[in-house]
Every structure is written in C-alpha cells, then in structure tokens.
Amino acid sequence: MAVCARLCGVGPARGCRRRQQRRGPAETAAADSEPDTDPEEERIEAGVAAPAGPGGGPGAGLSPPPARCSLLELPPELLVEIFASLPGTDLPSLAQVCTKFRRILHTDTIWRRRCREVLHRYRHILGLWQPDIGPYGGLLNVVVDGLFIIGWMYLPPHDPHVDDPMRFKPLFRIHLMERKSATVECMYGHKGPHNGHIQIVKKDEFSTKCNQTDHHRMSGGRQEEFRTWLREEWGRTLEDIFHEHMQELILMKFIYTSQYDNCLTYRRIYLPPSHPDDLIKPGLFKGTYGSHGLEIVMLSFHGWRARGTKITGDPNIPAGQQTVEIDLRHRIQLPDVENLRNFNELSRLVLEVREQVRQEQQEASEGPALPQEQPSAQVPSGAAAEDSGEPGSGVAAVEQPAQSGQGQPFVLPVGVSSRSEDYPRTCRTCFYGTGLIAGHGFTSPERTPGVFVLFDEDRFGFLWLELKSFSLYSRVQAAFRNADAPSPQAFDEMLKNIQSLTS
Numbered sequence: 001m002a003v004c005a006r007l008c009g010v011g012p013a014r015g016c017r018r019r020q021q022r023r024g025p026a027e028t029a030a031a032d033s034e035p036d037t038d039p040e041e042e043r044i045e046a047g048v049a050a051p052a053g054p055g056g057g058p059g060a061g062l063s064p065p066p067a068r069c070s071l072l073e074l075p076p077e078l079l080v081e082i083f084a085s086l087p088g089t090d091l092p093s094l095a096q097v098c099t100k101f102r103r104i105l106h107t108d109t110i111w112r113r114r115c116r117e118v119l120h121r122y123r124h125i126l127g128l129w130q131p132d133i134g135p136y137g138g139l140l141n142v143v144v145d146g147l148f149i150i151g152w153m154y155l156p157p158h159d160p161h162v163d164d165p166m167r168f169k170p171l172f173r174i175h176l177m178e179r180k181s182a183t184v185e186c187m188y189g190h191k192g193p194h195n196g197h198i199q200i201v202k203k204d205e206f207s208t209k210c211n212q213t214d215h216h217r218m219s220g221g222r223q224e225e226f227r228t229w230l231r232e233e234w235g236r237t238l239e240d241i242f243h244e245h246m247q248e249l250i251l252m253k254f255i256y257t258s259q260y261d262n263c264l265t266y267r268r269i270y271l272p273p274s275h276p277d278d279l280i281k282p283g284l285f286k287g288t289y290g291s292h293g294l295e296i297v298m299l300s301f302h303g304w305r306a307r308g309t310k311i312t313g314d315p316n317i318p319a320g321q322q323t324v325e326i327d328l329r330h331r332i333q334l335p336d337v338e339n340l341r342n343f344n345e346l347s348r349l350v351l352e353v354r355e356q357v358r359q360e361q362q363e364a365s366e367g368p369a370l371p372q373e374q375p376s377a378q379v380p381s382g383a384a385a386e387d388s389g390e391p392g393s394g395v396a397a398v399e400q401p402a403q404s405g406q407g408q409p410f411v412l413p414v415g416v417s418s419r420s421e422d423y424p425r426t427c428r429t430c431f432y433g434t435g436l437i438a439g440h441g442f443t444s445p446e447r448t449p450g451v452f453v454l455f456d457e458d459r460f461g462f463l464w465l466e467l468k469s470f471s472l473y474s475r476v477q478a479a480f481r482n483a484d485a486p487s488p489q490a491f492d493e494m495l496k497n498i499q500s501l502t503s
Helices: 002-007 017-022 024-033 039-048 076-084 088-095 097-104 108-125 221-234 244-260 343-366 395-401 486-498
Strands: 129-130 139-145 148-155 166-174 182-186 194-202 205-210 263-268 283-290 294-302 305-310 322-331 430-440 441-457 459-463 470-475
Touching: 076 097, 108 148, 108 194, 166 194, 182 205, 194 221, 221 244, 263 486, 294 486, 305 486, 322 343, 322 441, 343 430, 343 441, 430 459
Parallel strands: none
Antiparallel strands: 129 139, 129 263, 139 148, 148 166, 166 182, 182 194, 194 205, 205 263, 283 294, 283 470, 294 305, 305 322, 322 430, 430 441, 441 459, 459 470
C-alpha cells in the first residue's frame, strides 16, 4: 500500500514528494509515530464547534446558527469513499491538512482503486516474462516501483559461482504521471533513459521498442561494446578465457543477442504451483552448464515426475526445453564412498535402473496396467507409486529417510567434470533421471540416463552419465510478485507453449 501511495506523491508524512523520497527508514518510522492530535485539526474543530455565547460577542442575543457538520466529524468509512473519488493530483494537498486525513489516506481501499486508475492498460504487464531471444531466452520481472513500472532483467551470477545472488538490470520503465498518461523510457545502454514504446499484443504477450537506438552505441564502436558486455555478462575479459570453444560460444551469444537491443517480445511465465508432498519446494534455480556458463532452470512436480525446464538456454539446448526429468518412483541407492569414486560402478547401477524403467514402459504399452513389481536392490521398498496425476503423489514415501535427517556421503566419481568443485559432500537422496543433450542448433536431441542428487531444500545436482559431467543447481532466492499461476492447468499450458517455440 505504501508503494501505491507513492504513485500519487502521498507519503507517510507531510511535505513535497521530493522530501518524502529522501526520507530514510528511521525518518519514516518517526513520522508514523506522530501523536494523534494535530494543531490544524484542532483549529478546524474549534472553528466549527464554537458558537457565540449568550453573554457577549457579535452573536450575543441571537439564536445560534444551525449546526454544521465538519469533514472531521464524518465516519472514516465515508471519508474513504470521498477521498477515493478525488483526482490523484489532489491527494498530496489533502494529506497535509491534518493527521486524521493523512491516516485515512493510508487505507488500502483507496490505493487499490487508485492503482487501477493509474496503471490503467499497463497493469497487465506486471509479473514474470520470458523474452524471445532465440535459444538464449531470459527472465524479466515487471514491478511497480514508486512512480514507475520497471522491467528488471534477472541474470545468473558469474560462472561458476552458482550460490551467489542473482544480478539484475533495468530494461525499460514507465513513468506514471497523470491519470490517463504515461511516458515509456528505454533503459538499455549506458547513456541513461531515452524514448521507448510498449505495445501490448495480448494479455500474455507484449513487446518493447527503442526509438533512440543511438543511446545504445559506444564511442569505441563494437569492440568497446563487446568488452563492456563481456565484463557485465561473465565478469572477465576475453584474455581470461583460455578455452577456445568457450570463446566461440561467448562471441556467438554477443552477436546474436545484440540484434535484439532495439525490439523485444515477451511472453508470460508462471512460477510452478507447490504441493505439501513435493520432494522440495518447486521454483527457479541457477545451474552450471559447462562452457555455456550458468543458466536459469524452473523445477516443477507432475505426479511421480519432476521436470527441469530451461528459462535461459544455449545453442545446444534452447530456452523452453526440458533439460532434466526425474523419475521419483525409482530411487538409486549410492554405494559407499570408495566404490562411488569408481565411475563404472555408478554407471552399472544407473543402467540397471534404466533397463527396469524400459521393461515397465513396455509392459504398460502392451496391455492394461499391471500391479507394480517389487523394486530391485537399487530401488528401496516404497519407491514405486502409481501415477495419479496429482502433484507430489508417490513422493512422500521415498522422502521419509531424508526428512528424518539421515544423509549419505557423496563424492563425484573419478573422471566426472564439474564447473564448481564447491558441491556438498553429503546428500539426502538420489533418483534415476534423464537429461536432454543435442548438437549445436538443437540437432539430434536425445534423452540420456543420469542421477538426480538432492543435497538439501535449496540445492540439487544432476550427473550426466554419457557426458561424464555434473551440474550443480542452487535456488534463486529472489521474491517475485504477480507470478503465481491461476491454476495447475494454466501452468502446464505455459510449459507447453514455451517449449513449442524452440522445438
């Protein structure tokens, strides 16, 4: 509500808008703790409630005038209705009249109505969006921030620091002025805000356009722009990157994404719905993807399956594709640490589970559903569950050991590469899964076996058996508003839509 109040310049204390914006948390708290009495309020009440006495004064000997009602005497709920109907430009002055008026102007009802008026046609762009930047995608969060609607692009931390917080930069802002007008500004580049345009294509899609692209250019030409982009995107210089293939990927991304600096289309995405029986809380995670650096993945639960969908991607596996799928019916019991270091031993265990999954799929396709067979030695009793289609079903049984605090040592097998060596050395549980791999340009995609490793509530890993590679994922801790799916069906439909764009 306080943010909404700033849209019309009404803050928690008197004074002009500029003075209110300069107040710090301590000053704001002091202003909110002012006494209920107000000299101006007392003066107004005294002027209305002091008729001339019978003993003297100009009104002596005359009958008292009819009683008049002051605004201060009206009940608060009536004042709320009156104030809500006033133009937004009048509210700052009204807030300076007295403490009572200022307190009433903090009522949520007034500002909910004011938001509908001020945000008008732009209110539909609040929330989470994925920009259409070919295979790379992205994550945009549009929020109300003071007198602006701002589109913040969220970026993963610099590779390989997967546990670091997300980075973000503004792409555009809408300056909310009067009731029916707003100024759109592009924030791209290093020369400050400049003229832009927003077109709302439909409820779940909009596009932005820069009308002054010269603000995006640097005096040093493309070389200076590339060096600046490289420092911001990777936190290093090209000389620091010795891997030739990685240099090619970085240069390719710069050339491709710089084509979209003047016009972008965004499509709405939702955060995944959660269920009490989910293995962990679903949401967004940062993950390591070899030479491609860190990427953003959305973890969601679908019955006995968990899926990781790329929100940002690369030329091999583009944004929108399902990078990993976890079979929560088939838990993998890792060997002791010494045997775990042997890649062939881990590979044998995983391939045994894969063969069991194939047999179950074949039996299901040949006839009616059969009773579940007893799990093998690698799948503890209780790990198999029917696919009820309900989120989280079949998960609680296999998660009981982890919830009780039991853990097991974990170490990567010899020969498995990892961008981050700072992975946890204890895990809660492991499941069989498949990972999506493909050639450049998303050619010849195929799902290959792997191991999903759950470390804790905020971290998990995936061991790609065929690639002999390990990806570490860490939860995105940022809080996103207006991002919840209206229904599980709407979330599933959103996943299908973003996947179809790059299939």
